[in-house]
Amino acid sequence: MSSSTEICSAFIEAVPPGELNEVVNDVKALTSDDDPALIQKLKPAFQKYNEDQLLAVKLPGGSQHVLISAHNRLDASSSTYYDTATSTSFTFDHITQKASSPQSYTHESPHSDLIASISRSISSHFQEHYPASTSSTSSASTVCASAAASGSIAILLSTLKASPQNFLSGRWRSSFLYSRSTGTLRGVIKVDVHYYEDGNVALKTQKTIPETQVGSGDGATGDEIVRKVAALEKQYQEEVNRGVVGMNEGMFKGLRRQLPVTRQRVEWEKVRGYGLGGDLRGDR
Template structure:
């Protein structure tokens, strides 16, 4: 594996909210900035795959960066603000904002979906960004939500991503939900999970019905995750802990400071 390929793998596997730290680490290891230009494709793949969010100069909310709203040459567009912008994938900064008007036979549906999806995300995610974009041939719509929650001071960061492809002519929706959580206090634990979903809302369904079905799919997945963690807590994780010390006697926790761990609990002899 070449040096560039190895470094690119670090970039593309970066946990949520930690790209700046990983980039700094790469520069520190190399001792210079020479690799940053070589890693430009990796930065782009990462940002588009992770649905990076950025605040536009003069804007209030954050907009998405993805392959679905790419205009090429590192420019992207946002339907709600009716603007396009340049995006630096290495620094994750936006610039060069220009007016942009969406041209699509589904323009009205796109606007309705943005409104309905905004209501759904505001009710279920503490902080989220969303987008609805026609595909290149204008036969389908990409419906995207990303919700980030970062707490580096507490050594954890997390990201929820959901993307759906809706075909108006048939009413079919196929999508994938992804969850990525990294916890790194006194260790390094990462949850990476995804769920593929498929359902139908009928041909030419309204925005409220489309979002209602999406909300149902996301609610079910969240419930499934909660159940899975519950079973892990009561099953696999509990099995990792010794129920009783070797002496077969329960620990008297109020006397824990007086135990000689290698002897009283482990059954060892006094030397």
């Protein structure tokens, strides 16, 4: 891999949620003369980014969003994924982030009964706690036999809020794996927020959930598993809220004034016109 490919791959993998197209356009503008084929060389980085972000995409002719992840990828060497809720497989272009070629598909699994039970329960949880998809919000959940963790059931939830006009984007991702053989649940919850009006502020945090016993020794029901997922999500949301309030009231106040002594925001685009030096010297 060339140095330019490595550098651009690192850029792609660090893109804030919902801002991949803007970064791709910048990469094209900066490198098109040096390596016209660079974007195609970056396909592994695009795939890693989209799967890690649990990207929610809409299928052609469909109304619901479905998730892109390593867990519901049909083949390690392909870009074909499936969705249990709609019994559909589809091809996904990681560069354009577009789905195509939807086909009827049912994934065979020894855990099909439990997957169906979890799917029914997670649907209710999702509708209650996650925003509906709109022009600026894309949300989806999926439950499937994990292709990335053999013998486990993947429970995935993701929502993106992208509002360029307000200089804001953010994504919440929950990835859980339930092992039917041990009756345990483990996973990770990630929160990424990017605010870039007159500056560049990012929040990137995650919590790893260690193996937790769910239900009785005979194995948990779908309702029991989803109740545990809901409890873990609520606990982490409260932790993040407390942390943000603490930073706002403590750390940020210690770094600077919330407003200048004039009690007005500084118009940074006009900063060259301010007579800061003269003001400090007392000039008139």
